[in-house]
Structure formats: structure tokens, C-alpha cells
Amino acid sequence: MILGGLAVAAIAVLLAWPAITDYYSYNASYYDGIVASAAISTILTVSLNLSMGYGGMLSMLHSGLQLAGGCATGYIVVKLSGSWLLGILASVAVGTVVAMLVLLVSLRATYLYFGMITLAANLIVVEIGRDWEPVTGGVVGVSGIAPTLGGELMSKQSFYYVVLACLALAYILQRNFVHSGAGRASMAVRESSDTASAMGISPARAKLLLFGVCGGVAGLSGGLYALQLGFINPDVGLLDNGIVFFVGLFLGGISTLIGPVVGVAFVAVLVELIKDQARYTTLVLGVLLLAAMMVIPRGIVGTWKASRMGRDRPFPAEDETLPDEVPDVVPEVRDVPDGVAALEGSGIAKHFGGVRALDGVDVRIMPGTVHGIIGPNGSGKSTLVSCLTRYHRIDHGQVRIFGAEAPHSAHHVARAGVTRVFQVPHLFERVSVLDNVLTGMRMRESYSWVGAVVRAPSYHRQDRAEREEARELLAFAGLASRADLLASSLSHGQKRLLEVVRAVAGRPKVLILDEPATGLTSDELDALARLCRVLRARGLAVVLIEHDVDFVMGLCDELTVLESGKVIERGSPKRVRTSAAVLEAYLGRSEPVEEAS
Numbered sequence: 001m002i003l004g005g006l007a008v009a010a011i012a013v014l015l016a017w018p019a020i021t022d023y024y025s026y027n028a029s030y031y032d033g034i035v036a037s038a039a040i041s042t043i044l045t046v047s048l049n050l051s052m053g054y055g056g057m058l059s060m061l062h063s064g065l066q067l068a069g070g071c072a073t074g075y076i077v078v079k080l081s082g083s084w085l086l087g088i089l090a091s092v093a094v095g096t097v098v099a100m101l102v103l104l105v106s107l108r109a110t111y112l113y114f115g116m117i118t119l120a121a122n123l124i125v126v127e128i129g130r131d132w133e134p135v136t137g138g139v140v141g142v143s144g145i146a147p148t149l150g151g152e153l154m155s156k157q158s159f160y161y162v163v164l165a166c167l168a169l170a171y172i173l174q175r176n177f178v179h180s181g182a183g184r185a186s187m188a189v190r191e192s193s194d195t196a197s198a199m200g201i202s203p204a205r206a207k208l209l210l211f212g213v214c215g216g217v218a219g220l221s222g223g224l225y226a227l228q229l230g231f232i233n234p235d236v237g238l239l240d241n242g243i244v245f246f247v248g249l250f251l252g253g254i255s256t257l258i259g260p261v262v263g264v265a266f267v268a269v270l271v272e273l274i275k276d277q278a279r280y281t282t283l284v285l286g287v288l289l290l291a292a293m294m295v296i297p298r299g300i301v302g303t304w305k306a307s308r309m310g311r312d313r314p315f316p317a318e319d320e321t322l323p324d325e326v327p328d329v330v331p332e333v334r335d336v337p338d339g340v341a342a343l344e345g346s347g348i349a350k351h352f353g354g355v356r357a358l359d360g361v362d363v364r365i366m367p368g369t370v371h372g373i374i375g376p377n378g379s380g381k382s383t384l385v386s387c388l389t390r391y392h393r394i395d396h397g398q399v400r401i402f403g404a405e406a407p408h409s410a411h412h413v414a415r416a417g418v419t420r421v422f423q424v425p426h427l428f429e430r431v432s433v434l435d436n437v438l439t440g441m442r443m444r445e446s447y448s449w450v451g452a453v454v455r456a457p458s459y460h461r462q463d464r465a466e467r468e469e470a471r472e473l474l475a476f477a478g479l480a481s482r483a484d485l486l487a488s489s490l491s492h493g494q495k496r497l498l499e500v501v502r503a504v505a506g507r508p509k510v511l512i513l514d515e516p517a518t519g520l521t522s523d524e525l526d527a528l529a530r531l532c533r534v535l536r537a538r539g540l541a542v543v544l545i546e547h548d549v550d551f552v553m554g555l556c557d558e559l560t561v562l563e564s565g566k567v568i569e570r571g572s573p574k575r576v577r578t579s580a581a582v583l584e585a586y587l588g589r590s591e592p593v594e595e596a597s
């Protein structure tokens with residue numbers, strides 16, 4: 001409410017700004033220019049926010065992207081005598097291409113290494129700017145980049161509104177992207193590439209898309225910068241020019257939509273206030289960044305959000321009674337040919353150096369069953385699952401999904417219907433419970449990211465249906481009242497359940513749960529068992545890796561028992577319970593398995 005009011009007031013002031021300055025000042029164009037500059041910086045900071053905040057990609061390339069965009073506009077407007085609009089479009093295209101090229105060479109790089117690669121790329125972009133004289137104008141740059149309208153030079157006021165419109169576009173793009181399936185996929189990759197892959201998300205594609213979008217937005221800010229100042233030279237790409245964007249982002253609040261706007265506005269006002277002492281500007285910005293990091297590490301907006309009742313803060317939600325009805329949204333697996341295994345591994349071998357983690361393992365998991373994989377610690381259970389789902393490259397053997405050879409990458413296996421929940425909880429803690437479930441639906445989404453950004457009817461339809469479905473699934477697991485809380489506020493048991501719900505949301509045909517019962521209360525165990533039974537009844541194959549022998553024996557139709565990377569027994573719980581090999585492996589003597597736990 002308060003935010004809404006402030007936003008409306010800010011928009012009104014921005015729209016009326018040229019009239020206000022005209023009325024109150026003899027130097028109106030100066031003040032219009034200050035706000036336009038701040039708006040251009042905000043556009044670049046929005047791009048940085050998408051990359052670092054929502055994508056978890058430390059980018060040192062942003063001033064280089066601004067330079068690339070500015071050079072593209074300069075080239076079109078001055079050298080080709082094109083229109084400013086064409087210049088702006090070129091800046092977006094060039095920014096996108098440069099960002100995507102850099103991303104392609106750094107696909108496997110993690111946070112810090114990605115930062116270093118973008119740093120190197122920035123140096124290269126600046127150097128190209130200095131040396132590619134016919135296009136960039138070399139060290140001197142290009143001047144005379146003037147926007148025209150109907151053959152006349154565009155007035156400062158008109159240009160102000162062009163910049164404002166571009167800022168609005170950048171902000172809307174950021175907001176709509178972040179709230180779309182593509183945005184959730186980027187955030188999933190930010191949290192864990194492995195978990196994202198288990199939901200059918202390709203980390204490489206998600207990163208490429210996000211960084212490409214960031215490049216386009218940063219390029220746009222470069223094009224506007226060139227048009228506003230009338231020139232562009234390679235110094236624009238120098239790293240110290242980029243500091244102001246980092247200060248604005250961290251001061252305003254990284255990973256918040258409005259943070260870049262607030263942060264840059266704050267910095268712009270401050271810089272204006274100390275303009276008579278301009279030589280201290282860098283010092284002041286440095287101190288400001290330091291102070292922000294120490295006092296309000298979430299930034300102004302993040303801190304404000306965390307302080308509001310019920311927003312970004314855990315609050316006790318009521319305990320829920322589980323509904324008896326199974327929601328329709330729990331998937332049903334149909335048309336499976338008789339006798340074909342849902343997931344099958346034959347002769348799987350995996351060595352880690354001298355360790356034979358798996359040594360010729362055969363496993364057949366039938367649809368409509370709960371299949372337990374048990375064995376002592378280190379017997380190879382998790383490795384087997386990683387091999388079956390292609391997280392590990394297998395040394396020997398074959399993996400088949402419904403009779404066909406399994407694809408060779410983890411996210412394609414997920415798309416083929418095999419989803420896993422990891423042994424160590426891999427929730428997306430910084431987003432809501434509901435968003436976690438929505439992320440699990442990513443591979444079913446049919447709308448494009450452009451459709452989401454422009455909020456096409458297909459996006460609205462699907463988004464509405466997904467949200468309803470996600471809430472139904474949460475209600476079935478007893479988590480409905482927690483849907484809008486941050487996932488980090490859940491108890492351990494609730495997090496485990498949420499992970500299962502998120503996996504179910506992807507409508508898998510095979511669901512692999514690695515030690516899901518660890519740390520669950522008896523009520524939570526009941527809820528988990530109920531969910532597994534429902535999935536089995538709907539034709540799914542559920543694979544359980546568990547140490548809780550009672551839980552496994554009570555739930556599973558079939559078991560595969562591993563020891564030292566080999567199958568030592570397989571069959572019904574009754575058979576396994578009395579197997580001499582199993583008793584030996586668990587107890588080293590012939591006593592009932594239940595006593596091992």
C-alpha cells in the first residue's frame with residue numbers, strides 16, 4: 001500500500017519533471033539532464049540486477065556492454081546517418097550478441113571464475129573500442145550523435161521522455177521476466193544447477209537467455225548514453241565507470257525489483273549535492289558502498305521488505321489437516337506397455353579412481369510400484385541414482401526409460417519423465433514456497449519468455465492454472481498455509497515434503513527420492529508415505545533410497561539391496577527381510593533386519 005502510493009507519486013513527479021523544472025528554474029535542461037542520466041544508469045543497474053541478483057552471475061562486463069551499445073548507436077546515427085531509433089535497436093542487438101558470446105565461452109565457469117572471465121572480456125571490449133577505428137572512432141570515439149525528430153534536433157524534453165519510456169520498458173521487462181517460468185529457471189540455476197537439471201531446466205540455456213537479456217538492456221543504456229551526451233568513446237567501458245552501478249545496486253537492494261531505481265536515485269541526488277567537491281565523488285561512493293554492506297547488506301528495499309509484517313519474514317502458520325481427496329493435479333501415468341520397466345539399468349559400473357562404487361548393477365523399476373534401494377552406508381545407492389539420471393557418466397552399462405535408451409544429460413532425463421529429489425535438501429530458499437512448486441512445473445510450460453514479458457494471453461492462462469495447481473498440491477501435502485512464505489522459513493520436514501511436491505509438480509513418471517525420511521516427524525512421515533502411495537496408485541514408479549528400514553519395508557513393493565557396489569538381493573520385502581545375504585550385510589549375523597535400524 002505504502003509502496004504503491006510512493007510509486008504513483010514518483011511516477012507523477014517523473015512525468016511532470018520537465019514542467020516543474022521549466023516553472024521553477026532558469027536551467028531546466030540541466031535538471032532534466034540529471035534525471036535522464038540517472039534513468040540511463042538505472043537501466044544499466046537493472047541489467048546488473050538481473051545478472052547478479054536473479055541469475056547469480058557476477059558480471060564485470062557491464063560497462064563494456066554499455067560501451068558496445070553506445071558504439072553501435074554512434075555508428076548507425078553518425079556513420080550510416082540512420083535514425084536514433086535504429087541506433088537504439090542496434091545498441092540492444094549488439095549488447096545482446098556481446099553478452100551471449102561471452103557467456104558461451106564461460107558456460108562452465110562458477111561465480112568467481114565467471115566474474116574473472118567477464119573482467120577479461122570487458123578489457124577486450126574496451127581495447128576493441130580503441131582499435132576498431134572505422135566503427136568506434138578509436139581512442140577519440142564518435143561525436144555528433146544527435147537524435148532527430150522530423151528532421152529537427154530532438155528537444156531535451158522529448159529526449160527526456162524517450163529515456164523515461166526506455167526505463168519503464170526495462171523495469172517491466174525485469175519484473176515480468178523474473179515472474180515468468182524463464183525467470184524462475186534462472187533463479188533455480190542460481191541456487192543449484194543440479195537441482196535445476198532435475199526439473200528439466202537446462203542450466204546452459206537458462207544462463208544464455210538471462211545474460212543475453214542483460215546484454216540487451218545494458219546495450220540499450222549505452223545507446224541512450226551516447227544519444228544524451230552526443231558522443232561515445234572507449235573510456236565509457238572502463239571499470240571505474242561501472243562502480244556507480246554496483247553502488248546503486250547494493251545500496252538499493254540486490255535481487256529486488258525496485259532496488260536499482262531507489263539505489264541509483266539515492267546516488268544521483270548525493271552526487272548532485274556534492275558536485276562542488278567533485279574530486280571526492282569516488283571516495284564518497286566507496287564509503288557509501290562500504291556502509292551499505294555493513295549496515296544494510298540487503299540494501300534499502302531489501303531491509304524495508306524484511307521489516308514488514310508478513311513479508312519476507314517467517315511467521316507461524318496454522319497446522320493443517322490433510323485433505324482426504326487426492327487432487328486431480330497429481331499426475332497419472334497411462335498407456336505404458338505391459339512388462340516394460342519405467343527405469344532400467346543393466347550392468348552399470350562406475351569407478352571413482354580406485355573405488356568401485358558400482359560394479360555391474362542391474363535394476364528394474366516397474367511402473368505403479370514403490371521400489372526401495374537399500375544397503376549399508378557407502379554401498380553405492382546414491383551413485384546408482386546419479387548414474388541412472390545421468391548426473392554421473394557411467395563407465396559401463398545401459399540405462400533405459402520405458403524401453404528407450406536414456407538421454408545423456410540430466411535435464412533431458414528429467415524431461416523424459418525421471419525426476420529426483422536429492423539426499424541433501426536443495427530447496428530454493430530465497431523464494432516463496434509457491435514459487436518453488438512453480439519452478440518444478442517449468443518443463444511443462446509452453447509459453448515463450450517473450451510471451452511472459454509482454455504478458456500474452458497464453459501466459460496468463462497457463463500462469464493462472466499453474467498457480468491453482470501448485471496450491472492444490474501444497475494443500476495435499478499439508479503446506480497450503482505456508483504457500484506465500486519464504487521456503488527458508490519452513491522446518492526441515494516441511495522442506496523435504498516441499499521438495500517432493502516440487503518434483504511431483506513436474507508430472508514425472510518416475511520419482512526418485514534419496515533418503516526423504518531423514519529428520520521427519522511421525523506426522524510428516526505419514527504425509528510422505530501417503531504421497532508415495534497416491535503416486536503409486538496413479539501409475540508412477542517411486543524409487544526410495546532409505547535407511548529407515550521400517551518405513552521402506554512398510555511402503556515398498558520391491559527392493560534392490562546393494563553392498564559394495566553389487567546387488568546382493570532383490571525381491572519383495574518379505575524375501576529381503578529373511579535373506580541371509582542381507583542379514584549378513586546389515587548385521588554380520590542372521591537376525592531380523594528391523595533390528596538394524
Ligand SMILES: Nc1ncnc2c1ncn2[C@@H]1O[C@H](COP(=O)(O)OP(=O)(O)OP(=O)(O)O)[C@@H](O)[C@H]1O
Pocket residue numbers: 352355356357375376377378379380381382383384
Ligand atoms: N564423487 C565421488 N568421488 C569419489 N568417490 C565417490 C564419489 N561419490 C561416491 N563415492 C564413493 O562411492 C562409494 C558409494 O558411495 P554412495 O554415496 O553412492 O553410497 P551410498 O550407499 O549412497 O551411501 P550413504 O548411504 O552413506 O549415502 C563410496 O565409497 C563413496 O565414497
